[in-house]
Amino acid sequence: MSKRRINKIAIIGSGIMGSGIACHFANIGVDVLLLDIVPRELTPKEEAMSLTLEDKVVRNRLVNDALIASIKSKPAPLYHPSFKNRITTGNLEDDIAKVADVDWIMEVVVERLDIKQQVFEKLEKYRTPGTLITSNTSGIPIKFMSEGRSEDFQKHFCGTHFFNPARYLKLFEIIPGPKTDPAVLDFLNEYGEKFLGKTSVVAKDTPAFIGNRIGIFSIMSLFHTVKDxxxxxxxxxxxxxxxxxxxxxxxxxxxxxVGLDTLVHVANGIAENCPKDERHELFQLPDFINIMMDNKWLGSKTGQGFYKKVRKEDGSSDILSLDLSTLEYREKKRAKFATLELTKTIDKVVDRFKVLVKGKDKAGEFYRKSFASLFAYVSNRIPEISDNLYKIDDAMKAGFGWEHGPFQIWDAIGVEAGIDMMKAEGLEPNAWVTEMLASGSSSFYTVKDGATYAYDIPSKSQQKIPGQDSFIILDNIRKTSEVYKNSGVVVEDLGDGILNVEFQSKMNTIGGDVLAGLNKAIDIAEKDHAGLVVGNQAANFSVGANIGMIFMMAAEQEYDELNMAIKYFQDTMMRMRYSSIPTVAAPHGMTLGGGCELSMHSDKVVAAAETYIGLVEFGVGVIPGGGGSKEMALRAQDTFKKGDVELNTLQEYFLTIGMAKVATSAYEAFDLGILQKGKDIVVVNKDRQIATAKAYAKLIADAGYTQPVKRKDIKVLGKQALGMFLVGTDAMNASNYISEHDQKIANKLAYVMAGGDLSEPTFVSEQYLLDLEREAFLSLCTERKTLERIQHMLKTGKPLRN
Incomplete structure (x- = not known):
């Protein structure tokens, strides 16, 4: 069988969803043809320019306007602004013949069956047989869409449902039609995971599929609970x-x-098309929703919904809340519950559920009611919407951003305890749940040999969930592969001679225990292993150094201890670079300050596409002190080219730190010099990241890794660069662009990156720059204004400009 590849895709319909999907295909390097309809009338501006309906600029107006609006939207749909060049626009009259050259045609037009059928009829005239053709519908049955189409069309046709925004939400539902070739489903399932970075879920052709059926039920159920x-x-x-x-x-x-109208549209669809749903009454809209729809209080797009932003007389803004009994807006009220206070010390979300459902207050009652309702509902959806319980969990996690799916939450509370909660609400689980308990399975999931198994209803046994072999799930291997552990890290053996260091501190901050763990991991790897990965599967890689610890030492004027702590950080980063084994960092999510420095000192970075990385120390009144300032000076000099204005290059690197720039994707980090072209790589699917990092560590080790020689050849520009920086910061302060304290921090950074006030360009060692960096960091920690900034960040999580 020939290997199917997707080099080019045509997307029909450039609305919010169509443009968003086009951007995500451009993100992964696919050539995109984005088509929409031709306008039927001119705008006043076009009339003034004497244009006609035959002009190309008019004919492509709708598609071009939609794409520009999408690219400008926040959060950005593209990993990098330059990726927009991979998208070509056109219209359905002049350019439809071009679909003959694509590998996949995706329809994303308005949710009306008659319009979709007309579009498919048109497309079939130009589509090359064998080309994939799919619809991104969120609820129209797939079986109706391909009626009357050719055998080849129906064989290659199915639903592929992305969630909005397409770059950020991971759910990719694949819905077969009556005649879809199983090989097409297998291809799309793998393509979604491997190339689009999604959680692919093959769903049944039932109203709203999996994600929206459970997600909308959950919200509608809440709407009724709120009133009750x-x-x-x-x-x-x-x-x-x-x-x-x-x-x-x-x-x-x-x-x-999302928009109240969108929610109501899907809820109405379920109410109409699922008359036999046992909770049918919950999909009927409560009165307050109907009134909000009549008033056009649809949310952000109409300026008010459940919340409303209002401008106050002094120019500041305030957010008001809707009172559901009076339907009038009022000041926001703080919500407090004793039960929630009990969970404050429980870091892991999964461990909180047992505590929450035992609450004696209104919160406990709310959780018992809502979970009982959810558990009963999902148990009854098998086999209606899916044969496998894990697919329902996957859909909720990937499409609605839940950390745990309904069956995982039920497991956390206990299957029998969940049934007791249902009975208290007058509900019953589906018979298969009691059969599962009777068969000896006391939970929906189990872990064996590093793999996750889920209860399979037909065989009444735990079956291994397919597709895990390309992933390493740290939660599953931690107990059996632990090599070392302290309060800050766990070191796991990934096999094939590669170890992994997983941070376990709050927000994965880097303090003494994490540094000790990193050093220990390098010791163990150098003695008995081939390579080391630093990676975790928490929400964020690391938000940086433990600034609370720095604040305590600085406030108590323990400068010798602080000096030792900074030196320990620097020395650990240098060990990451100069150990005898290859080190690979696997950053993802927030990778700030020390987390960024650690990545920059590894032999290779395998970054998730969604990595928000940067040196943000200026925000707390210091400069990067874990080797980041030294490293930026070193990288600037490594990019000096013959005939370059070296000062300009150095200035760019200086501004990256001075403006605390954070890349909004791994691809942007290359522009900032934080990731390096030709050395570091990006993976789109975060679930594959640890496995990929392990493979690279092994590859580098097997290729014959040699311990690098410490650098003594870094060209610094001395007074020439320092003078330029000081003039620049002076001008910025004079024009009130930066405060006096900002200027002081910038001048300290300038001193480090210039290599001090040397009279001429000189070659220095890394250690020389590290000593300057540490000295500058320490001196800033003696400043009252720096302590105020650190304290403000610790209290509010926001930077202070003082």
């Missing part, structure tokens, strides 16, 4: 946010962002 329990919207958002591993926007803020 007389809860405020702030209380519900407090109860359904990060405390249970859900996004910060929780429930009502999420609905505002």
């Amino acid at each position: 329990m007389d809860l405020t919207i702030e209380e519900v958002d407090k109860l359904t946010g990060p405390v249970i591993g859900r996004p910060k926007s929780a429930t009502f803020r999420t609905v505002d962002v």
